[in-house]
Amino acid sequence: MFETRRRPARILLQVVITLLVIPFVFPLVAMVQGSLAGTGWNNYFVVLQIAELPLFFRNSAIIAVSVIAIVYLCTMLAAFGFSKLRIRAKEFYFWLLLAALTLPEVVLLAPLFATATTLGIYDTYLSVILPLAALQIPFTILLARNFMDGIPNELIDAARVDGATTWKAFRYIVLPLTSPIAAALVVLTLIGTWNDYLLPLVFLQDPSQQTVTQVPDFFIGAFNNDQTKILAAAVVTAIPEIVAYLLLQRLFERGLSAGALK
């Protein structure tokens, strides 16, 4: 956006952005440094040698994929409904959903536990998947609704003139256009799910069901935490998220920009 026709100006911009980015890199460097302190790369070997590690990654993946699937399904249907269909008291329902955005997890635990035991899903993946999905859905609907508002109604009208049902219009016309918002949804839900510590801890008792956020706990001792290995574990567990973000980066940005404003 800044116009830089001359070389010194261009160099100046490069210097400015580099200086600005330093405070952002600094904690990341400190983190990696911390993970290499003491016994160096050995910290990573120790983390990678935890026998349960592949299992924990698998469990986290199962939970993340399920949450993403539920969130995707509920969000796309609801966003379409909110954006394109006639619903009595539509805005009321929308606000009902949005108010749920503001609740911190702190508030939800006891009732969630009561629900989980009543439904008989305590100690199963579902007891983690459902609340995580419930907490993600309001925000993703907010984004997806705005995104769909940007899709011209004429497209749908045209399809209906051709005799397509609402479902077909949704399935064959709207859905194919939503990949950017889907990417945003996947990245955001993945971040929220992958980093969650509390729900798996409380609702999954079997050690073989635990998730990657429990890995650092291996290095929290009765008398001392092994901070170096905790950080190494944190780096290792963050890698899938970073990879997912990098892969979906372009779509993610487009989805966010179209979803957040109009």
Next chain:
Amino acid sequence: MSFRSRRHSRPLALATALAITAAALAGCSSTSSSTASGSATSGTVRWWGWTPDQNVATNLITAFNKKYPKIHVTFKKVPDQTFGAALRPALASNVGPDVYNLLVGGSGASATIFGSKSVDLTPAMTKLRGSNWKTGLYPAGITDFTVDGRLVAAQVGKVAAGFLWINKDLFDKYNLTPPKTMSEWVSVCKTFRSHGLGCFKEGVDAAGFEVDTLHSIADSIQPGWWTKVIAGKAKWTDSTGVKMWQVWKQLDTNGILDPGALGIQQYPDANNAFLAGKAPMVQMGTWYRQYTSKPNLAAALSAAGVPSDTKQITMVPIPFPDVAGSGNTPGLFGDPDYALAVNKKSKNIAAATTFALWVSSTKEGQQVIANNLDEDPVLESVGADVSKLPLVDVAVQTPYLNTLAKQGGNVTQPRLANISPLLDESIKNAASTVLGGQASPAQAAATLQSSAK
């Protein structure tokens, strides 16, 4: 574990849960019988605890299996801050642990709260040790884990605090002797600081180590007053109480306490600084003895992230100085550490009881505890054999450790057992406002008195 909630380093999470899940459980009254079920010599026992560390648990289980080869014990370690959060729903369900840790006092997995879910161990104790089963066990640990006349858990170890650990190498390097009075302490710290070192490092954090320091200060002013005021039999606004806050403030203004005490945490900050040789003095308890041993110290240093060739410190315990100048040397105060409870809903109550009692009340089990050095055994006939330890400096450290062991036998005051979480929070807040300058010692005493009511 040997001290209360000393750490909050786990994700957002650890948060939240505890009391809140509790809410869901209220009203769920357990009606299962407390008669032993299953075989006492075979079966699977799932044990949950925040302590001991995995290697110690493995040692315990291996030793246990020599006698009971058919009981398969698994240990699941849950960090202390999340322990209660995970335990509450687990105990309410039918898939909870067979054996779980409990502690005395407020904010963790306290016996008064979680004891209602465990089996009364009195009959089993009587069977194992006879009708006078209490003889030879640490009496405080029996009292503290008896709730409404039921022995809700079997104590495993005990710890004591009320003294300082110093880095003897640094003291020797600058020709210093351990301080016995406030003025000696001030001059020792001056010397250390002039060489670019810290002096007495302590964190005023949720773990509450400042409570130990305040207790020691109070003991130097008027022995016994602290225990009275905690019991509500004295007032925080007594002259001793005000004096205690004045001395606490002096630790800061006289340059004894390292700067930033309100922002550092005892674990890991103060701990790492001391073990790495940067801070010459800390207030820690008997559990710290484990780091006099070379392999333990090496492991702790690597965890602290310092280079592997860091010199191992020669640490020794010294009495807390008579900071008030009243001629009293503050003594030790102590509590039982964790205890093992048997889940009422366990399907293997008999085998679980066998394990809990073996660890807590037999010579073999207690010897494993003693050998680990982090806590003292509760069975009087068992002791740690310090003479065989791979100490960093045998000649220097042995006499100090022997003195400590003697003192540890004479502990009469409780440490944290009678301090409620609310009182603990009020004391911490008073300590913060005095150090931060928001309140004078007299104001802090008054605030504390009004909130203690």
Next chain:
Amino acid sequence: MNRSVRTSGFIWILPALVVSVGLIYYCIGYTGFISTLKWDGVSPNQLSVGFANYVQVFADPVFWQSITHTVAFFLVSFAGQVFLGLLFALLLHSRVRGAAVYKVIVFLPVVLAPATMAPVFRQIYAPDGQFNGVLKGVGLGFLQQPWLGQTSTSLPVIISIAIWGGTGVAFILYFAAMSQIENEILEAARIDGAGNIRTVVSIIWPGLRGTTVAIAILTAISSLKTFDIPWLVSQGGPSYSTEFLGTMIYREGVPLNAVGYAAALSVMLLILAVTIAIVLRLGGRERGAVNV
């Protein structure tokens, strides 16, 4: 409003309502009930006290302190994120080498769990930490202080960490929104002789108003929910100087066993959140700029 499709769409939003509203509103109702109790969360004796907990909330100085902190947190972190996010977006839309790398660096903090970073920041801001080290290194040694250990600096530190973690979102939103500003308009402005600053102030910034409001809403939500950074970095202290509603609810509900009181605080938080959401929504609508 769209009238192009005449069939009722209620069935379409039903799954989301069941999963989200069903679960979460049950929780809200439950919390509302608990908030009328004096209860430690365990004992079978629940003492009904009506609105006593709410009366206590209003009389609690720590509650008002945490509200003040939340407001300060919102204002400063919003300003910081908007300023930095905008600057990064502008710079990366200009001709800069290695833009992709800068982009990832600025966004990475969003991906990392705050809990992971808490110990790192504790170390950076420690009395002998890297921040003081840097100050000393650049000749500002006289500014060194125990940042987390004094009430005057602890809150700014917490806010700085929040800005570090949140700028990535503001940046991505601005970056994406700027791509939509027509190049012709910019060219036209330049031909009219507008300089860089002038273009930003009179063309770009107004065009981003919708994004800015969206960031305001996101920041407001996260300010109200703030829990993990202040709790894990400074435990709400010293002397409650970094106490927020989230940390207060935790403190009362967990270590202090005042479950009923914590529930009353949760309800207050919810009421505040809904009020703010409505105000922002109405504000946004009046300007006609956003639909968030």
